[in-house]
Amino acid sequence: MGGFLYLTLLNIAPVPINIYPDITISLPVSLPLLAAFSGGVVTVMLLYFYDTFIDTVNKARKSALDKRARRVVELYDTGAEQLRLNNSGQAEKYFKKALAHDQSHTPSIIGLGVIRRMDGMVSEAVKLHSKARGIDKNSVTALMELGEDYIAAEQFTNAVSVFQEVIGLVGRSLPPHIRIRDILLKTRNFKEAISAQKRIVSIAPSGQAQKERAMLTALTYEEALDKLAGGRFYDARDGLKSVLRNDGQFIPAYLKLAEVYERIGSTKNSIKTLVKGFKATRSILVLKALEMFLSARGEMDKVVDNYKWAKNLEPDNEVIRLLLADAYVNVSNFALARAEIDSLNGSLAHTTLYHLIEGKIQHGENNIDQALNSYGKAREKEAxxxxxxxxxxxxxxxxxxxxxxxxxxxxxxxxxxxx
Missing domain, CATH: 2.20.28 (Rubrerythrin, domain 2)
Structure with a gap:
């Protein structure tokens, strides 16, 4: 207004303005300036209030969305906890409440799918997990659960395909590789299962690598047993040798390899295998198997010699000394059997074998009453x-x-x- 008064006082010549082709008016220069000034102020004010309004609306909308998102997460977390506690009915209610707020909430859809699978409704589980996968194609959880659905439905080819898709997303993660291996084992595809296990060994973290290598050895052993059951004795032999090359402490492989040699007519190699097995493992079970093979050939003196050899390797092992006493009894050398029994510190006096050997020694020494007493104690434990x-x-x-x-x-x- 100050500018308007100032210009008016100066009495500057009016400015002609055409408002229509044939109409022209003259206005003091101060009036258009005032109008321009006033219009600018109004425009600025309108723009300011508009921006403020839009900002307020956006903040309110964001707050509402954040509140809804938090509510969805709260409902899902409660449902997940109920599912962990095996309260599937309560879990389902919370998952459905979460989906009422957000129909595309993938974790809740997955949770419902898990419940359906638990209830035996595998086809419904497949639909739900497929839906979750469609919403989020990179959801590893949805894919893993879909794979579990296919396993439950015994659609193993589909399951392997899904787990391979997971591997494509996560690369060196162990769970999908392990599930593929388990499927191959379930279908008794040992060759492919072993290949899968080798991949697992190659990607396993250092803390788990030893366990996975042991699993690889076990799978090789199972494959050998499968070949043995199918009458493929030489293939089984080679497989068991491979097991022992990987793990010289694998007791079952020594026992089965000795059995394979026996079945292909090579008892000599059976005995060699068991001798080697005892040296490596110091297992009483291997030693007893060696006794069985020698006894079957009537070589009782060699049974004694092997137990004496084992005693030299393990001089403090009282079980071996007790078994040596039994071997002496079986060749009627009661004096040496008595010496072995008497050298024990009593820790094995409660065992069935101890009472049997004591009875045999007493019998051999013609102490019939004592023999009957020992046999009676053994009989009490014969179950x-x-x-x-x-x-x-x-x-x-x-x-x-x-x-x-x-x-x-x-x-x-x-x-x-x-x-």
Whole structure:
């Protein structure tokens, strides 16, 4: 306004303005300037308030979206915790609530798929996990669960294809490689399973590499057993030799290799294998197998010699000394059997074998009453095997030997103990 008054006072000549082709008006120069000035102020104010309005709207919208997203995450987390606690009914409710807020929430869709698979509705699980995969093509979790669905449906080819797709996304991650290996084992495709396990060994972190190498040895052993069951004795022999080259402590392989040699008519190699096996493992089980092979050939003196040899290798092993006493009894050398029994410190006096040997010695020395007493003690324990087995990994007990612990699945972990 100050500018308007100033220009008016100066009485500057009016400015002609054409407002229509034939109409012209004259205005003081101060009026257009005032109009221009006033219009600019209004424009600036409108722009300011518009920007402020839009910013407020965006902030409100973002706040609402953030609040909804947080709510979805809260519902999903609660559902996931319920699923972890095996409360699948409650978990399903929370997953559905999350999806009511966000229909494309992939984790909740995956969670529902897991519940469907748990309930045996595998086809529904496949649909849900396929939907999650469609929403997020890079969702490793969706793909892994879809692979598990196909395994449950025994569609192993599809499962392998899905896990290979996961490998394409994550590369050197172990889980998809392990699942492919497990599928190949389930379908008894040992050759491909071994190849898969070799890949696992190559990518396993240092802390897990030893375990995976042991698994590779176990798979090679299983493949050899499969060949043995199919009557492919020479292939089985070569496979078992490969196992022992990889792990010279693998007790089941020595036992099976000795069996294979026996079946192809090479008892001499059976005995050599078991001698080598005991040197490597100091396993009582291998020693007992050696006794069995020699006894079958009627070479009882060699049984004694082998136990004496084993005693020299393991002079503090009382089980070997007890077995040597038994070997002496079997060749009627009761004096040496008595010497071995008397040298024990009593830690094996509770065992069935101890009472049997004591009874045989007393019988051989014509101490019939004492012999009957010892046999009676042995009979009290006859429900128990002389040899039982304890897993060095989990502590599980078994009265039968197998290459793999039935309790924890660990290979080459059963150790023989007298009972």
């Amino acid at each position: 128990m095997s002389c040899l039982s087995f304890t897993c060095s990994a989990c502590g599980g007990a078994s009265h039968e030997f197998s290459g793999r612990c039935k309790a924890c699945g660990q290979w080459n972990a059963l150790r023989a103990v007298l009972s």
